[in-house]
Amino acid sequence: MSGPAVPQMHIFDTPEAAGQALARLTAEQSAAAVARRGWFNVALSGGSMPRLLFPPLVSPPYVQQVDWSRWRLFWADERYTPLHHADSNFRLAREYLLSQVRIPAEQVFPIDDSFDLDVTARLYHDLLVQVLEAPPGQPPRFDMVLLGMGEDGHTASLFPGHPLLQESTRWAAFLTDSPKPPPERVTLTLPVLNHARCVAFLATGAGKADTLARVLHPSKPDTTLPAALVRPADGELHWFIDRAAAAKLDSIPD
Numbered sequence: 001m002s003g004p005a006v007p008q009m010h011i012f013d014t015p016e017a018a019g020q021a022l023a024r025l026t027a028e029q030s031a032a033a034v035a036r037r038g039w040f041n042v043a044l045s046g047g048s049m050p051r052l053l054f055p056p057l058v059s060p061p062y063v064q065q066v067d068w069s070r071w072r073l074f075w076a077d078e079r080y081t082p083l084h085h086a087d088s089n090f091r092l093a094r095e096y097l098l099s100q101v102r103i104p105a106e107q108v109f110p111i112d113d114s115f116d117l118d119v120t121a122r123l124y125h126d127l128l129v130q131v132l133e134a135p136p137g138q139p140p141r142f143d144m145v146l147l148g149m150g151e152d153g154h155t156a157s158l159f160p161g162h163p164l165l166q167e168s169t170r171w172a173a174f175l176t177d178s179p180k181p182p183p184e185r186v187t188l189t190l191p192v193l194n195h196a197r198c199v200a201f202l203a204t205g206a207g208k209a210d211t212l213a214r215v216l217h218p219s220k221p222d223t224t225l226p227a228a229l230v231r232p233a234d235g236e237l238h239w240f241i242d243r244a245a246a247a248k249l250d251s252i253p254d
């Protein structure tokens with residue numbers, strides 16, 4: 001395969017139906033990755049995704065189909081907080097996923113505030129290189145990255161106009177000026193997102209309709225929007241959205 005992935009669109013009546021369909025894709029990607037390489041290396045986001053994706057994933061039929069013992073869990077972005085904090089993305093995953101299925105603790109790689117923020121990001125970069133066995137100078141290759149999109153077009157903790165959009169050598173980086181609170185965060189960078197075998201966005205709600213039309217414009221995606229910059233070079237790109245978020249998709253003139 002070559003050239004940036006073309007988005008595969010999956011549109012549903014409700015956010016819950018979009019989450020259910022993403023659960024199916026996640027189970028399929030997990031099975032394929034485990035069969036081929038023995039592990040399913042997946043990066044999670046926060047926001048509404050855990051609440052929409054994990055309940056169907058930890059229910060029949062997927063809960064029995066997935067080989068949880070082969071999952072290695074990472075975060076696409078995290079707030080710089082203790083793991084139990086209300087803002088923590090890890091906390092959401094623990095509530096909706098880790099408390100429901102048995103993923104070995106040594107295969108869960110959360111980001112917390114035990115070290116200084118810059119050290120935390122550097123250690124996460126090193127961890128990704130080591131666990132995912134990235135060749136020198138090349139980004140690690142996730143089997144799947146699960147992303148949301150904010151109304152401003154941000155994804156993970158990559159925000160419009162932010163210098164981190166230019167990052168090319170750090171696979172995890174920190175920021176102290178996130179416009180979405182809390183301001184201090186760690187995020188995977190674009191080279192990692194675009195090196196994944198599969199990226200899936202889950203974006204729902206009418207508030208995202210205008211931005212989504214700009215991100216997914218068929219001929220002129222708005223590349224000032226970080227979500228539009230996620231186009232895996234050698235992988236799949238899926239968008240799971242509800243009708244409310246899809247409402248403006250055809251309304252932008254060429």
Ligand code: 6PG
Nearest residue numbers: 045046047048148149150155156
């Ligand atoms: C975080 C995120 C972020 C999120 C989007 C969408 O802030 O932790 O990972 O990128 O996915 O802001 O959030 P919603 O799904 O809640 O709109």
